[in-house]
Amino acid sequence: MLRNGTDSDTYYGVTSAEHEERSKSLKAGGYRVRSLSVFGAPPNVKYAAVWSKAEGAEFETIASADEVTFNSWYESWKNKGYVSTHVSATGPVGSAVFAGVMEQADISERLKCGMDTPYAYANATMGLNMLVKGVSVYGSPTNRRYCIVGHENIGNRKQSTYYQTDTVVFDYEKTYSAEIQKRFWRPTYLDVTNDHLVSSLFEDTSVGKWESKVGLTESQLKAEVEAQAKKGLSLLQLQGGGNGDDVVYTAIFAEHTTPLSQNWNANGKVVGFEDNDAVTSALDATMRNWMEWNGIRQAQVAIAREGNLLGERAFTLAESDRAVVQPTDKMLLGSVSKMFTHAATQRLIDDGLLNLTTTVYPLLGYKPSDERANNITVEHLVHHTAGYDRAVSGDIGFMFREVARSKNSSSPQTLRDMIEYMVDRPLDFTPGDGGYAYSNFGTMLLSYVVTNLTGTPYVEFLKERVLTGGLEAELFATAAEKHVNDPVVQETRYTNFSPLFPQEEVLVPNTAGGDGDIKEEAVGSFGLRASASTIARFIGKNAVWTIGGRDWMNSRDGSVSGARSYARSEGQENYDWAVILNSRDFTSDEQWSSLVYTALPDIWAANKIVEA
The missing domain is CATH 3.40.710.10 (DD-peptidase/beta-lactamase superfamily)
Structure with a gap:
C-alpha cells in the first residue's frame, strides 16, 4: 500500500524487495527516512516507512540483514563518522532480520542490539546522558531481545521510556493517560511487537497539534492517514507488528515534522545596584547558560533588602506554545x-x-x-x-x-x-x-x-x-x-x-x-x-x-x-535572595550547587547595592 504526497511518501505492508526498490528511488529523489519498521516472520517480512523530502546530511540504509551483516554494516559506517538514526528488527532470536539508517553527524551515539533486557542499555552508554531515539523489540514472547539507539542528550531533554518485557508489561492506555496529563508531553515513538505489545517513548517537545493511534489494521491506517491529512497532520512515526491478517500498526501524526525551537525571554527590573545594567546582564547570561545546559524552561530570581526589592527577573527558555513566565507568577x-x-x-x-x-x-x-x-x-x-x-x-x-x-x-x-x-x-x-x-x-x-x-x-x-x-x-x-x-x-x-x-x-x-x-x-x-x-x-x-x-x-x-x-x-550587607525553577530534573546536584553556591552569589558580591 502506497500513500504518496509532494513532500512525503508513506508505504506499509510491502515486501523486502518493494521496500529496497522504493528506498533507492526516494533517496535519489531527495527524500530522507522519517520512520522505519520491519515486522513479521522471516523470511517473509514486511516493511513500513515514512519518507520526507528535505535537505540533510549524507545517509545510508540497510534492510533484511541478518545480525552479523547488520553489525558489520553498522561498525563500518560508524568508523566513517556516521551515527544510527533508525533501527528495527523482527523474527526469532536466532534468525532475526534487521533494518536501519545511519547518517553523517558529529554527535555521540550508542546503538545496542541483542539485549535480553532493555535496562542493559544503560551499561552501553558509558555514563552519557542519552536521549533514546528508537527501540525495537523482537524475538518471541518468552525470549525477547531489544535494539535501542540513543544520541547524547545535549540540553537535557526530558523523556519517559516504557519497554515491554516478560516480567514488566505496561498497560499502554493507562501509561498514555498518565503521560499526557503532564502538560505538553506526547508520544514520540511507539514500537509494536509481533504479539502486539507497545513499547513507548514520551517527550515534552512541541510539534503543534498531534494525535497518536495504536492497534490499527491496514484499512484503518489508510483511513486514518487520509483523515489526519485533512486536519493538516502528517505521519511522524509508523510501526508495524504481527503476521498475515494479524498485522497492526501504531502511528503518530503531527502538525510539524520537527520539534519547535525554544525562545529566550528575560523580564523584570533590577533597580537597587550601582550598575543595574551590569547585574541584569550577568543574571541573564548566567541563567540562560544554566537553563540551556540543564533543560529548564522557566525560572525566577529575586533579591531584596529589609523586604524591599532590589531586583527581580523571570526567565523563559521554551517553545512558542508555552507562556512567558513573569516575576509575579507563582x-x-x-x-x-x-x-x-x-x-x-x-x-x-x-x-x-x-x-x-x-x-x-x-x-x-x-x-x-x-x-x-x-x-x-x-x-x-x-x-x-x-x-x-x-x-x-x-x-x-x-x-x-x-x-x-x-x-x-x-x-x-x-x-x-x-x-x-x-x-x-x-x-x-x-x-x-x-x-x-x-x-x-x-x-x-x-x-x-x-x-x-x-x-x-x-x-x-x-x-x-x-x-x-x-x-x-x-x-x-x-x-x-x-x-x-x-x-x-x-x-x-x-x-x-x-x-x-x-x-x-x-x-x-x-x-x-x-x-x-x-x-x-x-x-x-x-x-x-x-x-x-x-x-x-x-x-x-x-x-x-x-x-x-x-x-x-x-x-x-x-x-x-x-x-x-x-x-x-x-550577612554583611543584610540582603536576601531566592531562585525558583519549574523542575528538579536537571543534569546533576553539582549543577544546582554551582548555581546557588557560586554563580548567583558571585553576581551579588561583585556589584554594589545602593538601594532602590
Whole structure:
C-alpha cells in the first residue's frame, strides 16, 4: 500500500524487495527516512516507512540483514563518522532480520542490539546522558531481545521510556493517560511487537497539534492517514507488528515534522545596584547558560533588602506554545514552604497561644502509643529533633496512598488521618536527645496546630496574619486538571499511582500526587507556590530556616517533583535572595550547587547595592 504526497511518501505492508526498490528511488529523489519498521516472520517480512523530502546530511540504509551483516554494516559506517538514526528488527532470536539508517553527524551515539533486557542499555552508554531515539523489540514472547539507539542528550531533554518485557508489561492506555496529563508531553515513538505489545517513548517537545493511534489494521491506517491529512497532520512515526491478517500498526501524526525551537525571554527590573545594567546582564547570561545546559524552561530570581526589592527577573527558555513566565507568577516551592509555617507558629507565640516548650500532642488531645511522643514540643518540630526519621520509617509526607491502603480505605487521607497514623507508631529516636532527622511530618503537624488553635484553615491564616505588605502565596493543588492553564508548568518526567484513588491503579504525574503526596494536606511542609520576589521580601523579616525574625546567614533548599527552590539571607550587607525553577530534573546536584553556591552569589558580591 502506497500513500504518496509532494513532500512525503508513506508505504506499509510491502515486501523486502518493494521496500529496497522504493528506498533507492526516494533517496535519489531527495527524500530522507522519517520512520522505519520491519515486522513479521522471516523470511517473509514486511516493511513500513515514512519518507520526507528535505535537505540533510549524507545517509545510508540497510534492510533484511541478518545480525552479523547488520553489525558489520553498522561498525563500518560508524568508523566513517556516521551515527544510527533508525533501527528495527523482527523474527526469532536466532534468525532475526534487521533494518536501519545511519547518517553523517558529529554527535555521540550508542546503538545496542541483542539485549535480553532493555535496562542493559544503560551499561552501553558509558555514563552519557542519552536521549533514546528508537527501540525495537523482537524475538518471541518468552525470549525477547531489544535494539535501542540513543544520541547524547545535549540540553537535557526530558523523556519517559516504557519497554515491554516478560516480567514488566505496561498497560499502554493507562501509561498514555498518565503521560499526557503532564502538560505538553506526547508520544514520540511507539514500537509494536509481533504479539502486539507497545513499547513507548514520551517527550515534552512541541510539534503543534498531534494525535497518536495504536492497534490499527491496514484499512484503518489508510483511513486514518487520509483523515489526519485533512486536519493538516502528517505521519511522524509508523510501526508495524504481527503476521498475515494479524498485522497492526501504531502511528503518530503531527502538525510539524520537527520539534519547535525554544525562545529566550528575560523580564523584570533590577533597580537597587550601582550598575543595574551590569547585574541584569550577568543574571541573564548566567541563567540562560544554566537553563540551556540543564533543560529548564522557566525560572525566577529575586533579591531584596529589609523586604524591599532590589531586583527581580523571570526567565523563559521554551517553545512558542508555552507562556512567558513573569516575576509575579507563582511557582511551586517545595520545602521553602516550611518557612511560612514557622512564621505562622511565631504569630501564635506572639499571641500567647503557644511557646517553644509547648508539648504538641497533649495540646491536640492525642495520646501517642509511644509515651516519648508526649514530650514532643514546638521547638522539637521546628528543629527536626522530634524523633521522626524518614530514613528509618519513611517520609509520611509521601505516604498518603500507603497509609490509606494499610487501612483498606478507599478515601484520600487527610492530615488528621496521617497524624492519627503516626500517633500509633513508635518514634525513631527520643525527642531532644541530640538526634536530628529532617522531617516533613514535623511541619505538617505544626500546620495542623495552627488550624486547630485558631479555627482558621491554614492557608487562610497565612493570608490573614503572615502574608502582609502585598506578599502572595497559595496552595499548589494536587490534581493535574487544576493546572491546565497555569503560566508556570511544573515539569517532571515521572508518573506513579495516585493517592487520591488509593485502592485503584490510577497513574498520574508525580506533580499530581504520583510521588505519594496530597499537597492540600501537606501544604505546610512543601505544598505552597509563590514568586521568588515574595520569598526574597518575606525572609527580610522572617526566619528562612528557624523561627522568628530574619535568619542572618542562613538558607533553605526546596525540592519536590516539578520544582527546585532556594532562599538565603546573607550577612554583611543584610540582603536576601531566592531562585525558583519549574523542575528538579536537571543534569546533576553539582549543577544546582554551582548555581546557588557560586554563580548567583558571585553576581551579588561583585556589584554594589545602593538601594532602590
